[in-house]
Amino acid sequence: MEQFIIDNAERYKKLVATFKPSASATQQKRATDAASPDIVVCARVRPMLEDEVAQGFPVGVHIRSGTNTVDLHELQQPVRGLPRIRSSEYTLDSLYGPEASTNQIYEDLVKPLVPWAWGGGVGTVFAYGQTSSGKTLTVSGLERHVAETLMDGSLDGERKISMSIIELTGQTAYDLLNDRKQISILEDSFGVTQMAGALEYQVTDKETLLGYIDAAASLRRTTPTLRNDNSSRSHAICRMRFENPALPEAQDGLLYLVDLAGSEAARDKVAHDTSRMKEAREINSSLSVLKDCIRGRAVADADAFAGRSSKKPAYIPFRQSTLTKTLKHVFDPASSRSCRTVVVACVNPCLADIGASKNTLRYAEMLRVAVPKAKPVEYSPSVPATWKNEQLRDWIQRESGDPAIAPELLAPTETGPQLLRLPSPEFITRCLKSPGVSPEQAQAFQTKLWKLHIDSQRALASANKIATQQQQQQKGEEGGLPGLMSRMERLDCSADPEPDAGAVPFRQRIRPGMVVGWTPPPEYAMFAQAAGGGKAYAMIMCPARAAGPRTRDVLGNLVADKLATTAAARGEGNDTDGSGGSGGGVGGGGGGSDENDDAYLCALVMPSLLPGSYAIAPWRQVVVKVKEMESEVFMEWDEASRYYYMTV
Numbered sequence: 170m171e172q173f174i175i176d177n178a179e180r181y182k183k184l185v186a187t188f189k190p191s192a193s194a195t196q197q198k199r200a201t202d203a204a205s206p207d208i209v210v211c212a213r214v215r216p217m218l219e220d221e222v223a224q225g226f227p228v229g230v231h232i233r234s235g236t237n238t239v240d241l242h243e244l245q246q247p248v249r250g251l252p253r254i255r256s257s258e259y260t261l262d263s264l265y266g267p268e269a270s271t272n273q274i275y276e277d278l279v280k281p282l283v284p285w286a287w288g289g290g291v292g293t294v295f296a297y298g299q300t301s302s303g304k305t306l307t308v309s310g311l312e313r314h315v316a317e318t319l320m321d322g323s324l325d326g327e328r329k330i331s332m333s334i335i336e337l338t339g340q341t342a343y344d345l346l347n348d349r350k351q352i353s354i355l356e357d358s359f360g361v362t363q364m365a366g367a368l369e370y371q372v373t374d375k376e377t378l379l380g381y382i383d384a385a386a387s388l389r390r391t392t393p394t395l396r397n398d399n400s401s402r403s404h405a406i407c408r409m410r411f412e413n414p415a416l417p418e419a420q421d422g423l424l425y426l427v428d429l430a431g432s433e434a435a436r437d438k439v440a441h442d443t444s445r446m447k448e449a450r451e452i453n454s455s456l457s458v459l460k461d462c463i464r465g466r467a468v469a470d471a472d473a474f475a476g477r478s479s480k481k482p483a484y485i486p487f488r489q490s491t492l493t494k495t496l497k498h499v500f501d502p503a504s505s506r507s508c509r510t511v512v513v514a515c516v517n518p519c520l521a522d523i524g525a526s527k528n529t530l531r532y533a534e535m536l537r538v539a540v541p542k543a544k545p546v547e548y549s550p551s552v553p554a555t556w557k558n559e560q561l562r563d564w565i566q567r568e569s570g571d572p573a574i575a576p577e578l579l580a581p582t583e584t585g586p587q588l589l590r591l592p593s594p595e596f597i598t599r600c601l602k603s604p605g606v607s608p609e610q611a612q613a614f615q616t617k618l619w620k621l622h623i624d625s626q627r628a629l630a631s632a633n634k635i636a637t638q639q640q641q642q643q644k645g646e647e648g649g650l651p652g653l654m655s656r657m658e659r660l661d662c663s664a665d666p667e668p669d670a671g672a673v674p675f676r677q678r679i680r681p682g683m684v685v686g687w688t689p690p691p692e693y694a695m696f697a698q699a700a701g702g703g704k705a706y707a708m709i710m711c712p713a714r715a716a717g718p719r720t721r722d723v724l725g726n727l728v729a730d731k732l733a734t735t736a737a738a739r740g741e742g743n744d745t746d747g748s749g750g751s752g753g754g755v756g757g758g759g760g761g762s763d764e765n766d767d768a769y770l771c772a773l774v775m776p777s778l779l780p781g782s783y784a785i786a787p788w789r790q791v792v793v794k795v796k797e798m799e800s801e802v803f804m805e806w807d808e809a810s811r812y813y814y815m816t817v
């Protein structure tokens with residue numbers, strides 16, 4: 170493939186130069202949605218490295234100027250004719266090209282997280298991407314800028330700064346500030362995650378802080394890959410904790426800078442031993458859980474602030490990996506912490522690695538939770554979420570008690586929703602700037618604002634419910650919609666929706682859509698290998714006899730011929746016209762019946778991009794006999810990743 174790219178580099182460049190993007194429907198849809206305000210997802214495309222240029226590889230990743238869209242052009246060889254390009258596009262919150270500096274990313278996206286965490290919030294930065302895409306360079310640069318901001322005296326008030334740096338490889342955690350001593354990630358009896366055994370150092374000057382960062386970087390476990398000799402095969406988490414001595418009761422602010430392990434490029438895999446492959450699987454699995462957690466939290470926050478009570482609460486599986494367990498503060502939906510997250514997807518622009526770059530950008534796009542653009546909200550005195558700054562200031566002036574809290578000190582620029590999101594310690598610190606205000610008064614005033622918000626959201630939710638019920642009654646549906654919705658939800662899983670289905674052996678209730686684990690005969694053996702074991706998976710479509718005379722299986726064999734061969738082997742002649750019975754739904758594993766009646770045309774179910782994910786390929790069909798089916802398998806559709814997952 171690499172030689173093919175080098176040989177056709179000039180043609181490729183010409184094709185890319187004449188490429189004209191079309192205004193797609195997806196783009197139009199994206200334009201009408203706003204991204205979640207508390208999570209920003211950007212991509213940084215690094216420059217081509219010297220060796221990539223020297224080998225003659227062209228650039229495969231192109232930022233569309235003046236937009237947040239990036240185009241990827243793959244080079245393909247069609248069966249006939251000259252090589253051509255296949256293009257795909259991705260839209261994120263912001264994009265940084267090869268000329269952009271780490272400082273620019275810091276100023277735009279990360280710098281606002283520092284006062285946020287200083288004020289008691291939780292700020293998190295993730296760098297994600299394939300091996301050798303620039304994650305470590307980005308995170309170490311950002312850490313240096315954070316150190317400068319923390320120590321330049323620009324932040325308000327006094328804080329005790331403590332830092333710890335740990336590394337996660339698989340399920341094991343190590344302390345990078347204590348000679349890589351193994352530590353444990355535990356949840357204490359209050360549900361708070363503790364990095365048990367990790368040392369935490371207090372820092373008061375920039376040099377000491379940077380000294381710890383450098384010491385940790387040199388200890389980080391590195392193993393060479395083909396792509397990058399210093400490839401990090403672990404996640405590194407740098408945590409800075411800010412304690413406010415003026416508010417000993419308040420929760421500490423937290424800033425996490427996370428350099429995620431490299432998701433590997435396909436062309437590295439050739440040289441890997443089994444332990445490296447296992448390591449890669451573990452990395453991919455933790456990255457997949459991370460994606461679910463980031464999305465889950467963004468959905469939960471968007472719902473909470475839009476006053477929506479989702480019928481299906483967002484699923485945030487933060488206990489499924491050590492990485493997300495360590496970052497519980499960021500993801501736990503039960504946590505009251507105000508969180509802001511920045512994800513930097515690092516992208517290698519080289520055409521030889523375009524497959525991995527595509528995966529990185531696809532992953533980044535999945536992290537964005539689109540919030541339908543809010544209709545202009547009408548001001549209501551009892552709904553803080555509708556207040557502009559002036560209305561909020563009026564309310565503070567009237568309702569903050571005696572002595573009054575100065576509105577310009579508590580909410581110099583904020584709107585109602587923005588003040589609600591402010592981390593609690595920062596809210597209280599701002600209140601205390603007004604003469605005579607006590608911490609108790611500040612706390613009580615914040616509770617008053619939140620109580621008003623919650624009451625108004627409850628009132629809104631019950632008004633919406635009543636309106637829906639009235640609409641249903643008008644349509645004469647009599648509660649039909651909820652019933653239909655719950656049935657639709659059950660139909661997101663391949664399990665038989667009939668309540669008593671489990672009591673009947675699966676071979677006796679075969680139906681379209683059922684997924685089965687299946688031991689394939691030798692001609693289909695390659696599909697079992699692709700699925701990673703002796704078993705393959707397939708989704709029942711129809712009895713094989715129902716296939717037309719021209720239907721072919723995935724290998725190109727006529728289904729009718731396959732049935733004829735089976736019948737001939739049983740000495741029954743070439744009865745392929747269906748006269749032996751339609752076979753719909755029959756089972757029982759053969760017995761005295763015609764084997765053809767017990768054969769089904771099925772769609773292959775194949776492992777897909779993310780760990781544990783599957784894709785159903787309706788046009789890659791195989792003929793599966795009932796006696797080859799081992800068990801029913803339940804597959805569930807996941808809207809977020811657009812893949813299927815096995816479930817119980």
Ligand SMILES: Nc1ncnc2c1ncn2[C@@H]1O[C@H](COP(=O)(O)OP(=O)(O)OP(=O)(O)O)[C@@H](O)[C@H]1O
Binds near residue numbers: 267300303307431432
């Ligand atoms: N923006 C950039 N400008 C110049 N060089 C860069 C940039 N980003 C990355 N590089 C170079 O690319 C190489 C790989 O970068 P880096 O080690 O940061 O990648 P990584 O994604 O952390 O890889 P791994 O996951 O294997 O650790 C390094 O030589 C680095 O100097």
